[in-house]
Amino acid sequence: AATPTDLVKICAGTHVTDLSSSGDLNVQGVGSGSTVITGSGLAPVWTHASGDLNLTALRITGGVSAQNGGGIDGGGMGPAHLLTLANASVDTNSAASAGGGIMAPNVALYNSTVGQNSAELGGGIFATETVFVDASSLVTVNVAATRGGGIHAPVVTGSGTVQGNTADFGGGLAGVGALDISGGLQIVGNNAINTGQGGGTYCDPCDGLGITLNDVTLSGNTAANDGAGAYVGNAAVVAFDDVTFADNIAAIKGGACSCGVAETWSPPWTTSLSPATEPRGVGPSTPTITT
DSSP, rough: OOOTTTTTEEOOOEEOOEEEOOOSEEEEOOTTTTTEEOOOSSOEEEEOSSSSEEEEOOEEEEEEEESSOEEEOOTTSSSTEEEEEESOOOESSSSSSBHHHHEEEEEEEEEEEEEEEEEEEOOOOEEEEEEEEEEOOESSSSSEEOOOEEOOOOOESSSOOSSSSSEOOOOEESSSSSEEEEEEEEEOOOOOEEEEOOEEEEEEEOSEEEEEEEEEEEEEESSSSSSSEEEOOOOOOOEEEEEEEEEOOSSBOOEEEEEOOOEEEESSTTTSSSOOTSSSSSOOOOOOOOO
């Protein structure tokens, strides 16, 4: 167990181990290419039971979880606590359920990469509260068998990039009940495959607070079904402000955005942005919404 002042330094090298910790803890490596913590392949690489966890200048790889958090399992940290990665990498981990790379209530990435992880839900990151991705961070090439290839979370902020992730529903990001994305996030080149919807983002059901996109770019995403940029189902309110859709292509309908029911749009999605016959976009529609 750690105290709030605990600092652990890990030297360069490849360390094959499954770690566990609790309490507020700061861990520093030498660099993500030098300090490598590789799991046994039988459990998460790092399980953190409570408190905040800050990981700096290291790589977490090779974890396999029969439940959640293949790379880092912080599911027991508690809703007020934060997992922070700085100059770090979490890659090539898997979980049978949620969070192939990371499972935690709140996650913050600074100059870090979460990539090539896989899970049923949240291939890269599964967060129950929030995710922050700074401008120099990347969530990429993660896979979810069901929802949220890159990230599964209700709130995602920051100006980083979510790119090249894949899932049946929500190749880039997914939320259930509500989805709030803001801060300049770039959602690029993600894919909804099989019969999936929402290449970039997916929220269904979205009957809680609805979906809010503020200062977001969705470009080059694809969907094998509807809503290449965004798919929204059963939402009370769809609020878009300063959102750019570009070059998103859906096989069926809603290149830009597709919705399952008639929601209240704020601002209204007008016929000047897409055909009146499909007011949420049809085919490779690429409107830019700015209010």
